[in-house]
Amino acid sequence: MRYFFIFLLFISSIELISQETDSLTLVDLVSRALEKDYELSNRELKLEQQQALRKQIRETFLPTLNVSSSYAYMTGNIVMDLPTFNTPILDIPLFENKLTEAYNTNYFDAKAELQLVLFTGFKVRNLDLAVQKQIEANSFFLEQAKYDLMVEVVGYYDNLAILEQVKVLLDESEELLELETEKAKKALEEDLITVYDYQKIEIASLKLEAKKVEYTGSKALLYNKLKQLTGMTTSQIDSLKIELLVFDVNTENSNIENRPEMEALDLLEEATNYKVRSLHSNYLPKIAARGSLSYYNFFNGNLGDVNFNEFGLAPNAMVGVGLSWDLFDGMKTKREVQRALIDQQMVINKKSEVQELLELNLSNSLLSYNTNKIKLELKSKELSLNKKGLEIAKRQLEVELIDLSQYLEALNDYEKSILEYQEALKDERQAALNYLKATGNMNMNYLKSNLN
Numbered sequence: 001m002r003y004f005f006i007f008l009l010f011i012s013s014i015e016l017i018s019q020e021t022d023s024l025t026l027v028d029l030v031s032r033a034l035e036k037d038y039e040l041s042n043r044e045l046k047l048e049q050q051q052a053l054r055k056q057i058r059e060t061f062l063p064t065l066n067v068s069s070s071y072a073y074m075t076g077n078i079v080m081d082l083p084t085f086n087t088p089i090l091d092i093p094l095f096e097n098k099l100t101e102a103y104n105t106n107y108f109d110a111k112a113e114l115q116l117v118l119f120t121g122f123k124v125r126n127l128d129l130a131v132q133k134q135i136e137a138n139s140f141f142l143e144q145a146k147y148d149l150m151v152e153v154v155g156y157y158d159n160l161a162i163l164e165q166v167k168v169l170l171d172e173s174e175e176l177l178e179l180e181t182e183k184a185k186k187a188l189e190e191d192l193i194t195v196y197d198y199q200k201i202e203i204a205s206l207k208l209e210a211k212k213v214e215y216t217g218s219k220a221l222l223y224n225k226l227k228q229l230t231g232m233t234t235s236q237i238d239s240l241k242i243e244l245l246v247f248d249v250n251t252e253n254s255n256i257e258n259r260p261e262m263e264a265l266d267l268l269e270e271a272t273n274y275k276v277r278s279l280h281s282n283y284l285p286k287i288a289a290r291g292s293l294s295y296y297n298f299f300n301g302n303l304g305d306v307n308f309n310e311f312g313l314a315p316n317a318m319v320g321v322g323l324s325w326d327l328f329d330g331m332k333t334k335r336e337v338q339r340a341l342i343d344q345q346m347v348i349n350k351k352s353e354v355q356e357l358l359e360l361n362l363s364n365s366l367l368s369y370n371t372n373k374i375k376l377e378l379k380s381k382e383l384s385l386n387k388k389g390l391e392i393a394k395r396q397l398e399v400e401l402i403d404l405s406q407y408l409e410a411l412n413d414y415e416k417s418i419l420e421y422q423e424a425l426k427d428e429r430q431a432a433l434n435y436l437k438a439t440g441n442m443n444m445n446y447l448k449s450n451l452n
Contacts, residue, residue, distance in 0.1 A: 040146065064115050249435055260440060
């Protein structure tokens, strides 16, 4: 049995290791960034705050129940000045002078009061709708923030892919230089090449080492940024399945109708309209129902020479309806309405400005995408030609039709064209994402269906 449990532990550890080493994709990278981003988290918390505020507004019509109680010891004088009158038969005057009597007593009271708002002049309804529109608007702004983060993460992923290509080229160059160095040593010993020719190999080796140092530094900086964005470890980033694919997007019927900013600003305009309506409701009466049950008791006291054990008023019940109507509030509501109307006009102006900027951005994004797409096609053809040129140079070097420096030049052109193609591919991908962002059509579903 003991060995059985050890076997189970071993199997589970293998399973955990296999899960940890599973390769991650770009979609995983973007998802981690969206989960970790603090700004997005704060925006979501802001939405929760507004949801709570909306609930609070709608709960205005819920009844409120208040219970209070107090105890006190009271002492002082009672002064009564009643009109003097004479008795009918004996004609004796009564209450000729003020009546002053000292008193002291204990006092206790208890009260339960229920209040229910019946009508607020439509203020609650309009405020509820205003907050609802603000919530919907902020939800669209949240989506826009997610778009920005997606584009940023894809950009770093593409840079990582280019670095991986650089590493491949550096490794190939190192292997080639090692072979050529051995050949050059033998050729130098046999006086087939000059010292100057051999030094060209050494110079190429030094340049290669410099490029390796640059690669290491660039990779470290990129890893640090990805760790900060996603919270992933170095091993998790190493497990990324990196592959750059061309983004083909449909550029027909380009418009900004789906841009979240436009929808958000439309909703904000509606929100300010409802806010103005809620302020106008200040001119209408407010009605509330009210009921209470109270108990008042004076005990263990005296009034002049008269002692008493208890004097109480209980129970005292009250039910009624109250009305409150501010007929004149010193122009307060009027000024609040003026400020709200100005806010509304500012939103309208902002929407017009944003619409113009978004249309300009869409035009620029479309132009950039088409330009980078053509550039990528040209770089692809250039890469193909340089690859063929390198193959020809290799065969010529083998039959000594060209020297080593000419071959290294062809190799350098080929490696340069590879990096330029990768850069053009990255630019095309970024241009495609920016175009999708400009039309408001980029989301996680697109990334999952179009990215690796």
